[in-house]
Amino acid sequence: MISSYGRDYLEKLNKYLEKLPDEERLDAVMEIESHIAEGIANGQPERVILARLGDPRKLARAYRSEHMNGLKGVKSIKELFTIIGFYCTTGLLSVMVIPVLATVAYGFGFCAILIGIAGVLRTLGVPWINMMIAPGMEVPREFSMVFALVVGAIIGGIAYFSWVGLKKYLAFLSERYKQALPGNQSLNG
Incomplete structure (x- = not known):
């Protein structure tokens, strides 16, 4: 269903999310994959869907930003310094x-x-x-x-x-x- 162009996009997104915990990284990639598949199933061209999603690097930054939003989920000093560094x-x-x-x-x-x-x-x-x-x-x-x-x-x-x-x-x-x-x-x- 998803073409090699779409798979390439998902691989890049996965690469740019490498600093997230594995579970959250996989959830993000699966969410985008589902979004692409749903759009294709509804008759939208894959390239249009990917264009709307934008650059996978910027999309990954949005997910990382969401992951680091505020300090509610900080579990360690290392994670705190990671957030502050970002x-x-x-x-x-x-x-x-x-x-x-x-x-x-x-x-x-x-x-x-x-x-x-x-x-x-x-x-x-x-x-x-x-x-x-x-x-x-x-x-x-x-x-x-x-x-x-x-x-x-x-x-x-x-x-x-x-x-x-x-x-x-x-x-x-x-x-x-x-x-x-x-x-x-x-x-x-």
Whole structure:
């Protein structure tokens, strides 16, 4: 039913999807194969169907973008860095925005935890932990936990809003990228 021209298209798509997990790659290729077969069965010329789908490299990017959409399904640090690497290559702004938001989110989140631990330890009498409000103004030990909670909450809030901003920015990039690809409407319809 599908000609050698169509098979060649599917092989190229499969090649460009090689970075996806095997199951998702095979699902994507089978979905496109089914789309082509259905179009042929409905009397559409195969070359017209393939032209609507567009370049297999761009179609593969759309599938990879969909796979990496946001951070909902991140299962490992390697996968997170793969996603961040993908988006960092999408433009100069992304090269600046994504690393800054990720660094602030994770760095400040880690610091908020450390501030809480420092507050507990200083309250328990650990002498080498200093907490200063300003130069020469040390926090009394009995107020260490309150001070740590307030500062930790502020720093944690910055981390949280940076994380939310990072997720929204990545979702925005994914959506814009998918909208710009030719043949996108034929996949959704």
